Amino acid sequence: MTMKKISSFILAGLMLVAASCKESEFTERYADPSKIAESTVEKQYTGFLFASKDYILPGYGQYFVTLRTTLSRYNQAVGWPNESGQYVPASAGVQDMWFNYYNSLAQYRELEKIYNSRPAEEQAAKRIFMLTAKVYLYNYTQRMVDLHGAIPFTEAGMLSTNGGDYAGSNAKFDSPESLYTMMLDDLKAIATELNTITVGAGYLKGFQTQDFVNKGDITMWKRFANSLRLRMLNRVSAAATFSGRSNTEIAEILNNPATYPVVETNDQNIQINVYDVNTDVNSKGFQDGLASAGWYGNTAGKKMIDFMNSTSDPRLKLLFEPGENAKGAYIGIDPIGTSATQTALFNTGTVSIYNRYVLSSNQFFPGVIINAPEINLIKAEYYLRTGVDGSAKTAYETAISQSVKFYTAIANLSNATLGTKPVSPTDAQIAAYIATDAVNWTKATTSAAKLSLIATQKWLHYNVVQPYENWADIRRLDLPALTFQTDNANNQTTPPVRWNYPGNEITYNTDNYALVRESDKLTTKLFWDVK
Template sequence: MKSINISILSLCLLLFAACQKEDFADAYADPSKIDETSIERQFTGVLVAGQDYIVPTYRNYFVTLRITLNPWTQSIGWINTPNQYIPGSSGVEDVWFNYYDVLAQFREFQKVWNATDADRQQKLRIFDLAARAFMYGETARMVDLFENIPFSQAGLLSTNSGDYTNSYAAFDSGIEIYKFILDDLKSIADEMITLEVEPAFQTTFAAQDFVNNGSVELWNRYVNSLRLRLLTRVSDHPDFTSRAASEIAEILNNPTSYPVVESNDQNIMIDIYDLDTPINAKGFQNGIDSDGWDGDDAGKKMIDFLVTSEDPRLRVLFEPGTDADGVYVGLDPMLTGSEQQELVNGGEIARYNRTTMSRNQFFPGVMINAAEVSFLKAEYYLENGDDAAAKAAYETGIRQSIEFYFYVNSLSNDSSVPTPEPATDEEIMDMLATEAVSWDAADSESEKLALIAYQKWVHFNIIQPYQNWAEMRRLDTPSLEFWQDNSSNQTLPPVRWTIPGNEITFNGENYRAVQSEDELENKLFWDVQ
């Protein structure tokens, strides 16, 4: 499949009167098997198409993340091998194909929407706003991987009545895509301030929406939190600096008009209710915990940081190696592969806590949560000279991150690892006073920005890997050392992915317009540090 040749799926689901996710989670049929669609069903089709790269799944973690983003952010430790810094074609194609599945669903949504009369459109307006917001989060993730992608004219094969000749999609520049997304998110945010949904259509929306369970408030918070993320990401690029400063200020200074995610009970996530439905995290275990594949080994840098800072997340995120006498040891990336393998085989290396992570079949799919938003706030306040507000947001983010990971541990249906002792306020205060974490001990703005970056890195870890890689490239912190692979032309981790071969083969004429930029060592436009 390519960007114009994705199956056009007409979708999903009968309507349900119940308003709880757990009541309708078992009703999501295979979208490709449904012959008729509607605005309501097509909206759910967009969400269904995207869920496998939000909820932890096997292919995302095993085929893609295990050999790309997770080791390149040192969120995991891994065994050094030749060619380890070249993105695997299968994993990259998986992400590419999935995105264009989502986009095809969205284009079909737009097709149905445009064929609907204005009165019904107004009644169902929340479906349009939420579908666009979801699509823009997915699209920004792709730009952060590839920069230039087919977007504005992509996914229109059905709209073009199956005419392939007129459906080959040109590549849009990452800068222009970001501008478009930010413009439309601003429009959505302004409209959501006063949006009212009639009760009957609110019930329908709740039945079709398995992200926010029909909550217009949470979709509003998602829109503005997503704006905050994307504005921050591009804030150092000259095309966006002024806009980012003014729009972030508008968001943070007007919480009534532009609410963001403020607490963990407002997190934007796909929750898991019934393991007998397609919405589950059962694939997480084989994605990172497959015997012999080392997808959940702990990295030395992260373990050392958590130990040094006396961070209570250490015990809920990780477990010691089987023969490490209770000591947390991370895998050193600068050792040879044979030295690393000996440590792993000897049971010395810590791993991600299986009960919290890989064997937790109820682990939710995180889109944006409170800790991320707090760290974004901290960065803004710091750069605008409000040290007290920056410190408060930074420390709030740490507390929210701790709370989140102990919460997801409590959801687990696995008992491989004993339940960790809850984090106490005294323990958190002690951690905040350690030199590695203390805001007051930092001597400069750059040191305080590094504190924020370290906390983002710990918080994102393997759970928000795409955001982790983007923020680490943008901030260049933490500074990581990597074994140099002199057997390959790509001796160190790249700074972007390159366009998959399938797209180049079938959409070659349009690809040639961006070919010169499509190199692993070409920084993305927002990566200006």
């Protein structure tokens, strides 16, 4: 049997050792699992976290291969010249991310296998590793469900656990509703258990050493678990079978911050920070991934630029820089313009690009997972939905201020040699922006108008930095309203609402794929996308 004839789940199992062999020893604190004679819970935990880092930290593969021609465009976070087939996700990018997820899942299954082989006393002492690993896994799993719908999970990544049984390791596809239910149930149970867990001093030191996400801070893991719950509960708030649960559990979380803490401030953001760019935990690939010359990965879209110009958005200079021949003007590519006009903006150097100093050339750019502006915008949406306008307004305005300060802080981290460091916006500038007609909460006199404000601020805050959350919210809310050129030369005439499954999965997981084939269309909405 050749490698090409093995389904992605089996491949993920085989990649357990290969993945660690490809990565150098990324810091003295986190030993390379491939150089350890026998793995441990602690070392395998770090190997699991490390497996997905290229899809959290901004890098070449994620931004150039996967996002450049898919979500960055569907979100109109960038501008590009129209071409036939532009609304069909490129197979290479979809497959790369699919393989990375299932390699990560296989690493998690190996962690489970090692943990389950240990004596009960050791398992109890190391319980913190398994609880936090599951939170981290569910963050990635939610992303995959929101991209594809049904995915293999409960039986996936089991080749090592199944003793190398290839045929027995092909996995069924679990429905997105069942996966959301499972994850929400587990995250609530984990959040509750983290409130009472006791970790011995020696094991806590090991946890702090191996955890390069939250540095062993258990309170931060509580915030991660509850913030992820909040995101997922809000995502399903309009789905008939989840709406009651959504409002009840969001209220429970927000009304009991001591029991269910969430990310409240930028100091509490869940992200992978870069401390030394000479280790493998860095964002060096962001430059080629986002800003490869001539590939429209970082060129501004007209709607975003026009809105930021019209409202004097203090993030404009943090996120964008004028084209070199634009005489200081911020200009974006019109998605319904002609290809000739769109290309001319680029060729003449007049289109704006994402700020290289803050973003693409910033090797210290963090791997963003969940942050305070996102959580406050979720709160604003919930409070609006439940008729608590004052709380909605407070959360909305807090999120805007936090978003500006989030990008200001990232600019202050930068080691970039390209672009120019923007001047930090003042509190007065932030307040003036919030008071502009197109942003002001009080001037929006209907719930629909206020929801549009929230959605627009999510879109601006997420931009190219949180593309998966951006695309999910745009599909769920149909806001902000984005206009695209119709591609009449292709069967897919408008942006898709989900991704197809990759070709290898279709070919080599044949029996299980057959059960979901009818839903494997770019026009099949996810269960939470009910508008």
